[in-house]
Amino acid sequence: MTLMREDQNYVLNLYKRIPLEIARGEGMYLYDREGNRYLDFYSGIAVNTLGHGHPAIADAIREQMDAFLHLSNYFTTSAQVSLAKKLVENSFASKVYFANSGAEANEAMLKLARKYGQGFHGEKTRFVSVDRGFHGRTMGSMSVTGNGKYKDQFGKSLQDVVHIPLNDVDALREAVDENTCGIIFEIIQGEGGLRQVTEEFIAAIREEARKHHALILVDEVQTGLMRTGNLFSHEAYGLTPDAMTLAKGLGGGLPIGAMLVHESVEDVLKPGDHGSTFGGNPVACAAGNAMLSVLLEEGFKEELKEKSGYLLEGLEMLMDRHPLVIREIRGEGLMLGLVVGAHAERVKERALEHHLLLNVTGNEVVRLLPALILSREEIDLFIETMDDVLSGI
């Protein structure tokens, strides 16, 4: 494994690498240098929404590349405008700001809420966020992240963040007051073990936010773009956020992030208040346009619903067959978690031995984030392989 060795020699050691040298990807599969095939249930941690090597994405990238790669945000580009238009036409939002990642999109959203708060009074700077929530690794996004693992060793975080337990309505009512500028949360916690927000919690957020003029800030970096069955996961709750962030799958595999804002706050940030050199890069936007066009094709959502139902049936069958390993199934659509407690790492290792790639989150949850293009045959292969994997635990 020369590449692995070179990686250790030259790349800062921040990631627990999987001991594989991938040569290429196609659809739901990755292939190593020896030509071994692996079923990919990572999909780049919810990035490769249409799997590997989707022709529409490749064509869009090629076409944009032939025109120009980058112009800077002093110029408008058709790729950026048409991605923004698609997002606006299919969401609650009236305007889009483009960044390069989820953390950066969240930084923009925090700044939006801070500036909005300053329009009321100087002390309106507080964020309310949720235990185990994850919003990114920059100082701001890390500060609203609710898991000490990601931040405790970096000293003092951003002041003025209150963390409350997920779905604790009383704690929410206690925490939100006239000094709160924003309430930030995920609909399903991606890094926090696939825990899902309740209807009651959302209703209380809506009430408290309106009462105290705090913005509702929904982080859909992981849950967005049809991952949970709707284009955006908050839609299932009938919620209208003030702002929402996207990233991960938005660039069809290329880095991009976005903050979508409601009309009522579209004028809060003025020219020069925020920005980014690369944000909304034309090639990433072109790839995003191609990806989003596929998601919005007629019948895609219905087919996805049917497939995720089929996958869930398979998982329920696995839970019946392996009740001592799988304790609970969490999540929605194709963002699913198997709660396996202390077995999580072992399940992941055995899956790799069986050429199935899956990931662990929140220490005890096996996370399933397959590309949305997965077929019934691939679901069957996944369930059969998992059955073998779990039989050895």
Ligand SMILES: Cc1ncc(COP(=O)(O)O)c(C=O)c1O
């Ligand atoms: C919900 C959520 N928000 C924000 C982020 C950070 O995104 P990025 O790694 O692109 O900065 C992530 C990444 O996993 C995420 O899951």
